[in-house]
Amino acid sequence: MMIEGFVALYIFMLAAFTGYEVISKVPVILHTPLMSGSNFVHGIVLVGAMVALGHAQTPLEQLIGFVGVLLAAGNAVGGYVVTERMLEMFKSSGKGGQ
Amino acid sequence: MGFVIEVAYFVAAVLFIYGLKKMSSPVTARRGIVWAGVGMLVAVLVTFFQPGLHGVGNYLLMFIAIVIGGGVAWVSGKRVAMTDMPQMIALYNGMGGGAAAAIAGVELVRHEPMTLTVQLIAVLGALIGTVAFSGSLIAFAKLQGLQRKTIRFPNQKFVNMAVFAVAVLFGLIIGLSGTGYSGGLLFVFFLLALSFGVMMTVPIGGADMPVVISLYNALTGLAVGFEGFVLGNPAMMIAGIVVGSAGTLLTQLMAKAMNRSLANVLFSNFGSGGAAVQAGEVSGSLKPIEASDAGVMMAYANKVIIVPGYGMAVAQAQHKIWELTELLGERGVTVKFAIHPVAGRMPGHMNVLLAEAGVPYDMIFDLDEINNEFASADVALVIGANDVVNPVARTNPDSPIYGMPILNADKAQNVIVIKRGQGTGFSGVENALFFEDNTRMLYGDGQKVAGELIQTVKSL
Numbered sequence: 238m239m240i241e242g243f244v245a246l247y248i249f250m251l252a253a254f255t256g257y258e259v260i261s262k263v264p265v266i267l268h269t270p271l272m273s274g275s276n277f278v279h280g281i282v283l284v285g286a287m288v289a290l291g292h293a294q295t296p297l298e299q300l301i302g303f304v305g306v307l308l309a310a311g312n313a314v315g316g317y318v319v320t321e322r323m324l325e326m327f328k329s330s331g332k333g334g335q
Numbered sequence: 336m337g338f339v340i341e342v343a344y345f346v347a348a349v350l351f352i353y354g355l356k357k358m359s360s361p362v363t364a365r366r367g368i369v370w371a372g373v374g375m376l377v378a379v380l381v382t383f384f385q386p387g388l389h390g391v392g393n394y395l396l397m398f399i400a401i402v403i404g405g406g407v408a409w410v411s412g413k414r415v416a417m418t419d420m421p422q423m424i425a426l427y428n429g430m431g432g433g434a435a436a437a438i439a440g441v442e443l444v445r446h447e448p449m450t451l452t453v454q455l456i457a458v459l460g461a462l463i464g465t466v467a468f469s470g471s472l473i474a475f476a477k478l479q480g481l482q483r484k485t486i487r488f489p490n491q492k493f494v495n496m497a498v499f500a501v502a503v504l505f506g507l508i509i510g511l512s513g514t515g516y517s518g519g520l521l522f523v524f525f526l527l528a529l530s531f532g533v534m535m536t537v538p539i540g541g542a543d544m545p546v547v548i549s550l551y552n553a554l555t556g557l558a559v560g561f562e563g564f565v566l567g568n569p570a571m572m573i574a575g576i577v578v579g580s581a582g583t584l585l586t587q588l589m590a591k592a593m594n595r596s597l598a599n600v601l602f603s604n605f606g607s608g609g610a611a612v613q614a615g616e617v618s619g620s621l622k623p624i625e626a627s628d629a630g631v632m633m634a635y636a637n638k639v640i641i642v643p644g645y646g647m648a649v650a651q652a653q654h655k656i657w658e659l660t661e662l663l664g665e666r667g668v669t670v671k672f673a674i675h676p677v678a679g680r681m682p683g684h685m686n687v688l689l690a691e692a693g694v695p696y697d698m699i700f701d702l703d704e705i706n707n708e709f710a711s712a713d714v715a716l717v718i719g720a721n722d723v724v725n726p727v728a729r730t731n732p733d734s735p736i737y738g739m740p741i742l743n744a745d746k747a748q749n750v751i752v753i754k755r756g757q758g759t760g761f762s763g764v765e766n767a768l769f770f771e772d773n774t775r776m777l778y779g780d781g782q783k784v785a786g787e788l789i790q791t792v793k794s795l
Contacts (some may be wrong), residue, residue: 256581265570269681287379
């Protein structure tokens, strides 16, 4: 799929507003998990890194692509594990403390 | 197959936004991240079937890289201590930035013909991603204690700006020259971007790292969004830009919590702990108290507000503090936790640390929610916090922390401060609170002192 010109601009604009709106009502108590969570979401870069490596033709391209996929996988998996671990701990007193 | 893949990417984008939205409340947050995780899994799985990918070798490399990168991140993420969370977030974020830069690297190394706009965006994403990569690694090193020294030299800002300008110039040449740029030029461009990320982060003090990490998080998002545009992948575009704007907003909120602008954080070198200004007019004396007396005071109070700081977390005292809270609760004392937005090493970090100890989140209150309640509290227990309760921020315009919103612990009937010694806090400013008439100092290691308080309350 090729996205060109104004369509791309519309996507950028709408996504930017979405991000702003989604985050603007988050209480401070969740800022660290949220930062980690948004960190996980840009782990979608893994998809792009896989495509880049999949198209690689020379050893140099393969090397860069390999490093890209390696880093991206770390971003996605690490971001998820850490966020999930933090959120798992939040409990309300209604359900009992421990 | 192409249609299925597009649908999968669409579903992933929806799940990301839905997941982030769910993360705005502690009740639904965990389900939010799980949904986002499902989205990610779907997107990654269908990508193996993308048309145009070729070569058994490439597939094998892909698989190996995912297993190694994902495996290492999984183990490290599971093992890291909650106090070390900020630097782990920085590290994973840096990896994302590096990946975005690598995507641009592959596309540019191939000298593939692109339209002018696409090529410029590829270069821009490469620049931002690389800076986020090397900058995040430095932030990680600083918080991990690997790089303790804050390196500064005269005219540093100008040198940094010059490096950045040259990097942009090289980027422009590459972006505008179609397929006519050389491999050497590319190499120098990436090298310049790498060094700029390092040079920009090195002079920033440790106290400002949270804001910087948040900024790099936003930048990585942006880079990912740009590379998504280059690859024509709408899921990457949307996820990247959503994180880019969300991260920008988070960065602003964090800077605001410290009453500073982003420019101030990046270029002014506050929080270095160097030659800090001493507030000369602090008068009065430090009045020590025994743990047994402090315990009695709290046990017979109606309302106690606990102000925890990073010192508590380092002493691993949060579990004991929660035990104390439960004991007080059984005696009918109302206990609340007051959290300053920048308590800990990252905004909201203290909430995570308390949550780890089992403190329910509805006992934890933000600065705005609780500041008016201190006046009606019998005891404010300050443990391991310093600058965030310093009334000088309200009263002394000469102080470096003047104007920073603080918790009004000094308004409580009695203030008990648990502290190891008489030193100053992170900013190096003397704390006027400690010298006030209603303040008593309880010296000792946080965990040990909390244990003594528990014993006292139990024996009553």
